[in-house]
Amino acid sequence: MANPYRALFELPGARSFVPASFVGRMAMSMLGIGIVLMVTGTHGGYALAGAVAATTQVAYAIASPMIARLIDRHGQRRVLVPLVSANAVAMTGLILCAELGAAAWTLFATGVLVGMTSPSMGALVRARWSHLLAPENRPPLGTAFAMESVLDELVFITGPPLATALATGVVPAGGLVAAGLFTLVGGLAFAVQTRTQPPASPGRRGGRTALAYPGVPGMALVFLSLGLVFGAVEVSAIAFADEQGSKGLSGLVLACFAAGSGVAGLWYGARTWVWPLARRFRLGLGLFALGLVPVTLVESLPVMMAVIFFAGLAISPTIIPAYGVLERLVPEGRLTEGLTWASTAVGLGVAGGASAAGAIIDSHGSGPAFAFALAAGIAGALMGLAVVARLKTVSRFDNDGKRELSS
Template sequence: MAAGYAELLRTRYAARLLAGTLIGRLPNATAAIAIVLFVRDQGGSYSLAGALAAVYGLANAVGQPLLGRAVDLYGQPRVQLPAALVSAAGMVWLALAGTGSVGAAYAAMVLSGLFTPPLEGGLRALWPGVLGGREERVHAAYAMDAVAQEIMYTVGPLLVTLCVALWSPAVALLVLNGVGLLGVLMVVLSEPSRTWRSAPREAHWLGALRSRGLLALLGAFFFVGMALGSIAVAAVAYADDHGGQAVYGWLMAALGLGALVGGVFYGARQWAGAPERRLRLLVGLLAVCYLPLLLDVGPVAMTALAALAGVFLAPSLACAFIVVDRHAPAGTVTEAFSWLVTFFGVGAAIGTAAAGPALERGGVAAGFAVACGGGAAALLVLMLTQRAMAGAGRSRAVAGSAEGVAEGAAEAVREPLIKN
């Protein structure tokens, strides 16, 4: 397994693009905890902290597909770098101005969230060209991408707490966004990013959303996101009854570890058959693994169950990336991947909101029941939309995205000739 991933990373530009994307996404991955710590340090209430974080998340959900469509139309550097600068400016505005003016704080969060660069979709659009259009290597890269996300969401909060311990929450905001800009530069200054061009697209106001198969996938992963959002809240309530914050930390770490292990094993081999069928199986297993969380067990056993609940998350995401590529209309690949980020994020936010009332009415088990319901709903969506998701005849990992890279490279050659 390690050898397979190492081989991918030895491919020219692969390690740079993966590392740059992860570093560039740090401001977004750590925004929620960084905003809450900053607002509390300023003397603001938890309500204000939660509201600002929610506004940031909502603006991010709106901005990702819009910026993704812009990337498909105008290329990566022209969109990613200006967006990253504006997003960082919003966080700098919050860090320097504080929360004295609530209206200004909300405006800063809208600005920062709305212009968060769509690095996830951008990276997945680049993989086919970087890996020579070989489908099996692209699919392995998607799995590696899903695993790397789990690492980022584990390390990111630790970096926030470290910066806060060394300096202050305000400095943490500035440092993380400065580091994020460096990550964006690593990506957009690379040759694959500079020369990438989307495949020709058919003009349509719905863009990627005119694909029925893609809509079915997005609906399913809305509910997967809902399940994860509710687990995060239910785990807090469980920890309050069984030992406090340390138990919560172990539960969330175990969830991430389970996803990491599952993703590593999933990406270590090639899978036969249609990815749509495989996705139904993976999401079904994910839903089944949420059920044991309903058990009233001690912290050690619950930590093991949390790890089990995470095992099929990264494989489901990796398989979803393949399905997105197969169903995205030509010329909309970045936008399509960005819509997946949006639906997943909005689902997580709704799951977080739904878990609160469930906990108040039915206790910890009711909170985890929201996660079980989300998993079941995701599987149901995939089962009911089998015909729509069977509509993709081939993967554009080779035919679409690689074609876009080739066109971009040709354009890069033509430009000097035209100028001369």
């Protein structure tokens, strides 16, 4: 590991909470594909499977900001322990409804419960880094965010193939069983490490939501566009592999997408950047949209794996500065909620992208579904340009001493 990353693990507690957060995050890469594989295996049809996955993501997106406010107010441990315990119960209910062939509405009902109780581990661990690294020591925070993005991608490299192998080689619900266990074990291990968690802010009961701070709504729309791409690509990749007669390799296709992002994230975090944060953010969005163009033109599975790897190279260099911008837009007492809005927006986007792609695939195949992902990527790039142009007019983010966004 390069020196910038090694230095992060020298901080007290980092060697414990980082692995725990990694285990807790495994479910985020396995939930969507696990639901699609389970429902198509037990009930048939991508439209139903995509709709159930989308419903779960919408429930997660709606509940996450409210849970994040509770975490900011009461602390991570007090909220996370009952949350992941409830998630285990809800996941068990969803799996039983599918495996027993219950009516479709039961899948939606239990999917809602799963989504509402799914923790935003990425936001929680990034909030810990922001707490541990002093405001005057921000370059290491960028490295920490880069490392977390790489770990996110490692989750997406390992999670989908694991979920696919379990669902196609063991039982249709195998991927979701593993996802539920990862959430429970990782979430509890992360929650009990109270020494490194950000302090609770009980005095901030009620008041201004993080979404009300200048620039945050625009950033949420950018993350929404990214989520549309991720959701559409996830379902489209499964259908593309199925069309090629190799559905069992769909997880590997998604792993290639994540691997590209992970490689780029390691490179990004190890560099000392001279370019301003906003410029890196804009460039990343543009490259991300451009990289999706070849994905819409491929008709071979091996070529798709190579092309989608290169498309993924722009993910981390987009998301890392995006989180950096968002972290600077909200005060410390609203940090978990502010970062969670990114996860919320991505969740809504994944829901919309998965649902739209599922409907497109049932009618026209995977090719037009990938084209939908490209359109969402272009929309995100245009939105990012508009957001940065708007932030140029904001001289200060807030009166909490946050720095200006250099553009």
